[in-house]
Amino acid sequence: MTALGLRHSWRASACGIFPPPLRRARRVTFSCVSRRIREIRLRRLQGQLGEVAYQITKVHFSNFQDPEPVWRPAVNIFQCDNSLRVCLELAGIDSEQVDVEVQPGRLLVRGYRNPPEPAIMKAHEPTASMRVLAMEINYGAFAREIPLPLDLELERIRTEWSDAMLWIVLPRRAHA
Numbered sequence: 001m002t003a004l005g006l007r008h009s010w011r012a013s014a015c016g017i018f019p020p021p022l023r024r025a026r027r028v029t030f031s032c033v034s035r036r037i038r039e040i041r042l043r044r045l046q047g048q049l050g051e052v053a054y055q056i057t058k059v060h061f062s063n064f065q066d067p068e069p070v071w072r073p074a075v076n077i078f079q080c081d082n083s084l085r086v087c088l089e090l091a092g093i094d095s096e097q098v099d100v101e102v103q104p105g106r107l108l109v110r111g112y113r114n115p116p117e118p119a120i121m122k123a124h125e126p127t128a129s130m131r132v133l134a135m136e137i138n139y140g141a142f143a144r145e146i147p148l149p150l151d152l153e154l155e156r157i158r159t160e161w162s163d164a165m166l167w168i169v170l171p172r173r174a175h176a
Helices: 010-014 021-057
Strands: 075-079 083-089 098-103 106-113 140-147 158-162 165-171
Touching: 075 140, 098 165, 106 165
Parallel strands: none
Antiparallel strands: 075 083, 083 165, 098 106, 106 140, 158 165
């Protein structure tokens, strides 16, 4: 019994009235250790969540690509005296990644554009960090089908690249 008539017990210390010194010291020590363990676990979880967020939002999205074409390049078509000229805007695309197929009545241009990325992401630096603020440039698989008149000489088709534009020249048949 104390001067106030209370016994030192766990109940009395839980209420905040004269807690025993030994119990309080253990609780503080246990509390500090458990707080440190929680901080370590939270840091580890934060790192894991950061990695998951990066994998979801990284530019490649390689695991989520559709087999269907994702976008259609812009096209201008000109009817000249002796040919039909088709111009496709294909900036950032290697000529090896473009397939041009001509059939009677149609022109099909297919290919793939890699996503534009800053140089730090291409170097795969482990400390590199990137946050996408805007993503307006189309990338991935593309296709564009253009109907053609039937009076073209498909054997004499020509293609040329000029300033990120693919020009396709389709000569017309001479009428007799």
